[in-house]
Amino acid sequence: MILRAEEWDALALSLKVSFWAVVISLPLAIVVAWLLARREFPGKALLSALVHVPLVLPPVVTGYLLLLTFGRNGAVGRWMEDTLGLVLAFRWTGAVLAAAIMGFPLIVRAIRLAIEAVDPRLEDAASTLGAPPVARFFLVTFPLIIPGILAGAVLGFAKAIGEFGATITFVANIPGETQTLPSAVYSFLQVPGAEGSAMRLVVLSLCVAIGAVLVSEWLSRRVAERIGRS
């Protein structure tokens, strides 16, 4: 399948945005997943709701809220521009933030399930062997949930590739800067005679999505096997 330059741009941008979205959300997702799986604290229900709300909120609403907060006139957006020199609105970096937030609930969920599948009594065993809490996490829990983390990352990546509503609202649809795969498909569909381009990108999106779900399933099975053979 031969792609044209702007189609390549859209694919390359989507991959870049999705990669960074996963990279920045993973550490936080692990912490949040661990809190939700293993700790009781006031406000736990609120944290859980906050994490999951992008799943049910119309993406366009999420995008608009991002624009209000992280836009150049938004409170956080202005502060970031003044102190860090980082502008998110209408830039590919903003697309990363939008994709990260939309994928976050999926990543947290996969990792939380993996943590819950680890017998907490293994951590007790580690503590009687002298391991302090941080070492218990990194030597016992973490290695056992690696497949879950990878599964979450794959899902988050797939979600980021497909993200459209929040992205187009927050960072618009600028070719070469913020035009990701779905935005490009949308644009091609608006132009008479560009159905060929749209179709090629549609097939591409399908491949990425199906591939991601298959890889994620396989990794989930790995985690089950790994914990099942204790």
Next chain:
Amino acid sequence: MTLRARLSHSFASFDLDVELEVPPGVTAVFGPSGSGKTTIINMIAGLVQPDQGRVHLGDDILLDICANTCVPPHKRRMGYVFQDGRLFPHLSVARNIRFGARFAGLGALAQEADVIDLLGIGPLMDRLPGKLSGGERQRVALARALLSSPRMLLMDEPLAALDGPRKDEVLPYLEALRNETDLPILYVSHAIDEVARLAGHLILLHQGRIQMQGPTAKLLSEPGALPYVGLREAGSILTAQVVEHDPDGLTQLDVSGAKLVLPGVSVEEGETLVIRVLAQDVLISLEYPKGLSSRNIMAVTITDIHKGDGPGVVTTLQLGEQSLLARITARAAEELNLRPGLTCFAIIKATTVPRSSIGRAKAVTS
């Protein structure tokens, strides 16, 4: 080093309130499921915090609720062997047993070769826990606890998850460990045969309270302990020397001067054994029986006849300086006119003593 603990805690169904002392050697806590055994061990390990209590190991204070002191489990240096092994599934046997050394300092692995040898796990080092049998898993768990340079060992029914043959496979290793180490060992179990073989000191726990405690052999021969041990499990512990192995597979033993013949003894001649003989496997005869199939007939003196609620009585028989329990019916006791001070004969059927009830003694005298 001796552990002293006083623990009290309220549960929905009962209150735990115990005070115990664990000197070097094996101290067993015996009780039915739900009597609070595992809770006690978890409190000593620091995995569960009691409402009230204190735990001292030697001069170290590990827990004192009143003084608001609670040393977290990873700083207590208690080797804990769990009922289910709890090996780390992602680590090989070698990495499992070295897990604790990372935190215990360099010296911890000094005895690694000895421990591997003692527990016979050398050939397993590269395997993952999922590829081990139940018995192997418990031996590895034991090695892992030992190599974390613990100051005492806690064992929570380490054999309960194993079937008969696996249990027989691991028990000799536990005996060997007991004979090699000076650590205080707290051994929790609801299997009296394990307790009888391993523990020098026995604590009988029921509904969160200590009902009786004392030297194992003495306590198990005590009719008052029967309600807690269970009538079916009632039995006495005899110490015996191996005299000679006969070619037909039987072994002659010496029990305080009396001769006992048992099958299935694999220990060297001259060594000392502890044997648990169930009270229900002992018969009493007023005269020396003739034409009887049993070869184990010993002259004994009745010291006590204990009547319970049921139709049976438990008689305590003096055999040299040792005690033997016999459970017979009250009617038989009456018809034979059994009474303390009477000399009679105790009969033990050789094949009723299971292999698992024959263990090596700690003090080896030849």
